[in-house]
Amino acid sequence: MVQQNILIIGAGIAGLNTALALASPGRTLTLIERDPPPPEASAEAAFDVWERRGVGHLRHSHAFLARLYLLLRDKYPDLLGELLEAGCRELKFEDGVPATLREEYQAIPEDNDLTILTSRRTTLEFVMRRYVSKLPSVQIVPNARVKGLLHERTEDGTLNVTGATIERDGQAEDIKANLVVDAGGKNALGFDWLKAEGVQIRTEVENAGILYFTRHYRLKDGQEEPPKGKLPAGADLGYVKYGLFPADNRCFSITLAVPDIEMELRSKIVRPEVFDAICRALPALEPWIEETRVDPTSRVFGMGELKSQWRHMVEDGKPVVLNYYPLGDNLIRSNPLYGRGCSFAAVAAHALAEALETKQGSVAQALHYYKTVTREIRPYYDSMRKLDQAAIKRAARELDPTYTPGIKAKVLKSFINDAITIAMRSDIGLLREAMHGFHMLSHPDAWLKKPRNFFKVMWIWARGKKRNQAYYTPRLGPKRHEMFALLNLSPTVDWERHKEAA
Ligand SMILES: Cc1cc2nc3c(=O)[nH]c(=O)nc-3n(C[C@H](O)[C@H](O)[C@H](O)COP(=O)(O)OP(=O)(O)OC[C@H]3O[C@@H](n4cnc5c(N)ncnc54)[C@H](O)[C@@H]3O)c2cc1C
Structure with a gap:
């Protein structure tokens, strides 16, 4: 041959x-x-000392979507076995079901496909590299x-x-x-x-329009992760997006993404005390970083040029x-x-x-x-x-003192907040199908293009806020001016400088 x-x-x-x-x-x-090469000792050592100048984002939160998870599960089960043995975690569809649907949720076999593999990226890379080199x-x-x-x-x-x-x-x-x-x-x-x-x-x-900031934590001995609450593990408050990433070996990380145009916030957030103060002010994250529960294991890593x-x-x-x-x-x-x-x-x-x-x-x-x-x-x-462009515009408009939304912008906002989001929190079938798109298992818009699903979403929207009340999330966190006051940051922006982005 x-x-x-x-x-x-x-x-x-x-x-x-x-x-x-x-x-x-x-x-x-x-x-x-x-x-x-990575230190031979362990994934732990890889996180602590592996020097990777070629990968600036090595210590940012990472998760593998189901498209990649399934590839590993179906083609390389022994590699997946090694990843799990090293502490990588399978976050199942069930783990992400919102509080509003938890009681009625009944698993079906296909839900096993909607799994995310998560851990510190150093662990994922350490194990994959060890496997490949053999x-x-x-x-x-x-x-x-x-x-x-x-x-x-x-x-x-x-x-x-x-x-x-x-x-x-x-x-x-x-x-x-x-x-x-x-x-x-x-x-x-x-x-x-x-x-x-x-x-x-x-x-x-x-331009992706955001900067990424990540900090890692570990549960103290004898402490456990807080119980699942009513708030999502990731959400967008406009001036900041947050995401919580459970990881291997009692570790987890929190990523805060800040719009490019939030100049003051993005310069201060790299300070650990500011990063943690923001997390403490966000009800979904606050129990995760209680001082009695966790120790930080890293500084705040920042990344721009996304x-x-x-x-x-x-x-x-x-x-x-x-x-x-x-x-x-x-x-x-x-x-x-x-x-x-x-x-x-x-x-x-x-x-x-x-x-x-x-x-x-x-x-x-x-x-x-x-x-x-x-x-x-x-x-x-x-x-x-498309989503990035919309988010960039939204972030810029939020800071524009002269902006008043037109009818089209109002309808679009309501469609996202009162139709799509509420559909995801009130109908397990719609959530499943949307998640297929998110995980790259079907076209991202396929679920909404199905007439049956589209009419369901429209029906949910038409029901109105009052009847859908139970499906809205409790408050995700302070409004921008409240958070800035809390952090002692000036809420004013040099709007003229940012007009173009708007
Ligand atoms: C902040 C951040 C968070 C992310 N989170 C996620 C996530 O949660 N899930 C996800 O799926 N993706 C995530 N991504 C994207 C993901 O990290 C990248 O898509 C992935 O790393 C791409 O892999 P790569 O091998 O192309 O590049 P890299 O992983 O960057 O690897 C490139 C390698 O090439 C080496 N190299 C470069 N030039 C040379 C040379 N001339 N000679 C020899 N070696 C060279 C480098 O040292 C490096 O090891 C994230 C990205 C960022 C920036």
């Missing part, structure tokens, strides 16, 4: 998923990773950096990638490969190298480059709020495996790969962008 050599740039989530998907007796896979014909080379691509031109002038130059211990080395997968993440340099060779890649980029980005690798029906496959954040970036990046990477990795297995020749393989990726990921990407 002719052995196929595949070089993978990066051993992050996309690189590891690529190795899982492509590992087979006919292939040798080499993952080149600029960062050092696969036959897979080698992970740490502390080595890919510095450029080797290439030649086909007869029609298309760039054909034939390997990469790596640097290790100060020495440069050329590695030939049948194909190169660039899983170098959001700061990958592959597209710069291609540009220098005259390969133009059309790129869509949009973007949605889509690269177009096919023009006029032809791949723009051959045998070079961007994958993961290097190909498609998404707002972390939706928790889809790792699932996107896993879906793309398996699309690549399918292309290599079912198509002959690099052109047909590339076309198949991009077609599958577009079919499987684009609907979620588009839906996310």
Whole structure:
């Protein structure tokens, strides 16, 4: 059998998923990773000391949606077993059923598919990497950096990638490969190298409109997580979005996302005392960070420059480059709020495996790969962008002293708050179907496009606030001016500066 050599740039989530998907007796896979390997001792040590300059978001909250969870469960059950053994948790559909439906909820077998896998990202990566490095014909080379691509031109002038130059211990080395997968993440340099060779890649980029702030905590000995309350574990208050992420080994993290335009809040929130004060003021989080219950285990990690980005690798029906496959954040970036990046990477990795297995020749393989990726990921990407744009406008309008909503804006707001949200809190069937879309198991809008569901939602809306009263959440937290007063922040904004965003 002719052995196929595949070089993978990066051993992050996309690189590891690529190795899982492509590992087979006919292939040798080499993952080149600029960062050092994880400490061998344990997942605990990985969280404490693993230095990963290549992944700035390593210590931000992470969860794998059902699309990725099911892939692990059905294709790599032993890996899922190792993840669970290391303490990663399965958050079942049942765990997310709102208080308003808890009593009447009856499980059905399909609910098992709507499971989120969650833990500290260091634990997920530590276990996945340990598993991948034991696969036959897979080698992970740490502390080595890919510095450029080797290439030649086909007869029609298309760039054909034939390997990469790596640097290790100060020495440069050329590695030939049948194909190169660039899983170098959001700061990958592959597209710069291609540009220098005259390969133009059309790129869509949009600002996600938020900054991310995460802090980790651990339950004290003898303490347990607070009982489930009436409030959701994640919600949007306009000036801040919050999310609670249960994790492995009695740990959890809290992420607060702040709109770009909240300049003062975003500069102060990195202070642990400010971060914790916000959490204490939010009734859903307050019991989680009681001083008698938990100890913080990290500082507040902040992250900006969050973007949605889509690269177009096919023009006029032809791949723009051959045998070079961007994958993961290097190909498609998404707002972390939706928790889809790792699932996107896993879906793309398996699309690549399918292309290599079912198509002959690099052109047909590339076309198949991009077609599958577009079919499987684009609907979620588009839906996310639409929601982001709406959230950016909403955050800006909230600060605009001159803004008075028109009839269209009022109706839309009411449709979201009084129809969709209430439908999710009052009808388990609708919740199930919407969750399928959220988890990337069906088109994100499919549930609402079904006439039966649409009429149900409209009927719930038409019932009116009074009759739906029981399904509204109790107050999620202080209003903006109340929170700012509590934190001693000035609620005024330099509105002129932000007009454009509005
Ligand atoms: C704040 C935040 C929170 C997120 N939360 C979630 C979530 O809850 N769920 C979810 O599914 N997704 C989440 N995401 C998205 C998810 O983290 C990314 O989609 C995912 O990390 C992409 O994997 P990747 O392998 O492409 O990139 P990375 O994981 O960043 O890995 C890239 C790797 O390539 C290496 N590398 C880069 N260049 C070179 C080179 N030249 N030579 C050698 N090595 C190189 C880097 O060192 C790194 O190890 C989040 C993202 C952010 C920013």
